[in-house]
Amino acid sequence: MDAGIFSAVSGSLAAQTRLDALANNLANANTAGFKAERVLQRAERAGEIAPPATAVATPVTREHVETDFSQGPISKSGNPLDVALAGDGFLVVKTERGERLTRSGSLSIDSAGYLATADGNRVQGTSGDIRVPESPVVIAADGSVRAGEQRVGQLRLVNVDDPAQLVRESGTRFAPGNQVPADAAPGSVRVVQGAIEGANLAPVEGLVALIETVRGFETYMRAAERLDQMTAKAISDVGRV
């Protein structure tokens, strides 16, 4: 049987993953701090065996999903508890499963007076939770937090060696995996108060990619169909006397 059919099917499977990732990106078009997923395809040879054994390898495409960590657009919100990060770095939040990294800076104050994310996880400062006993809250570009007249803490801004290995989690958070987040180099990331970092995807690009994915899927499926027809023809016609 023609191994090409497996190549075609691998292409359509990759197109499915691509559509899933695109749908997730578009669903999060208004999610603060969201980082788009990009599907990359790579040619591989399935079933390849090192010489001297001989086997014909089937060229297939395998998909990888990468996170695009590029900067999202920063838009003014006017809310003093919104912070956007400009540059490479993450805020640290304490969840019940440990410390997580995020760039979603729409913060609030919990009932005990601590800075927290919208879902109630406390944002970490350089010395633990940050309590803001009074207003107005002023957050400087270096992350230092003032409440009223007093300095109450400093937002912890971190970075990892290889962002590609961060594990995405719900809540616009990333788990550090087996990496240890290090403090971001001073000046590499700036905190912008009263602003929100939007999702880093261009809707028009998303639309174009949608069309491309649908047509690509169709092409792969048609190719598989043609190859199948060729096999059918070989079976029915070649043996005919």
Next chain:
Amino acid sequence: MIRALYTAATGLEAQQLNIDVIANNLANVSTSGFKKSRADFQDLLYQTTREPGGPATSTTQSSTGIQVGLGVRPAAVQRINLQGDFNQTSNPLDVAIGGDGYFQVTLPDGSTAFTRAGAFKLDSTGSVVTSSGDPVSPQINIPTGAEAIAIGDDGTVSVTLAGQSAPSQVGQIQTARFANPSGLRAEGSNIFKETDSSGPPQLGTPGQDGLGKLTQGFLEGSNVSVVEELVAMISGQRAYEINSRAISAADEMLRTAASIGR
């Protein structure tokens, strides 16, 4: 592919909520003491086919994994407690709070509630009430025959009675602040109630302990900016549209798959 259908559906629902919140903000653009809200979103779960940094072979690690997200969910509808504009009314019973704080009122069921809408009136017994008729707490009575009512920036209410030259104090408006005012529960009619999330009210005199001063003869307008809301509405509408396109794309791919081999 069915994943993409459901993922796009979460996007549609999220944008619907977004538009709902914006519509409410716009509807209340002229409501005094109204604070706008904003829908905050978070991404949903991720389906992990291959862990990033997991082993690719016995000696190498995969540099990127395969994690595909399953959509979006609303994380919160956050009330933005920014100061509204001051509108001059010259009505002596209109009071605006400049800064932190809420007026305390007693509801008909005896419970205490909080409001920023300082458009006060007098009821038939002469006590100071809100537009819905709920008396301010602690209660303030304006005696009949009062010629002028003066409310100081610290909340003292004094009246000048007919035939008298010096004003006499008849009450004191107290305001309350909360650790987390966004955690107050909106009850409608400009009324908020304390919750576990807001923390207990800290009562005090306006102008002290971080509480804002009062200004007589002014009302605090809503803090809704029509232009900002319209921009948010356009972007929400487009995001809705684009998510519906993702659904059609998934539909078309399913149709292609189903038509193969016919």
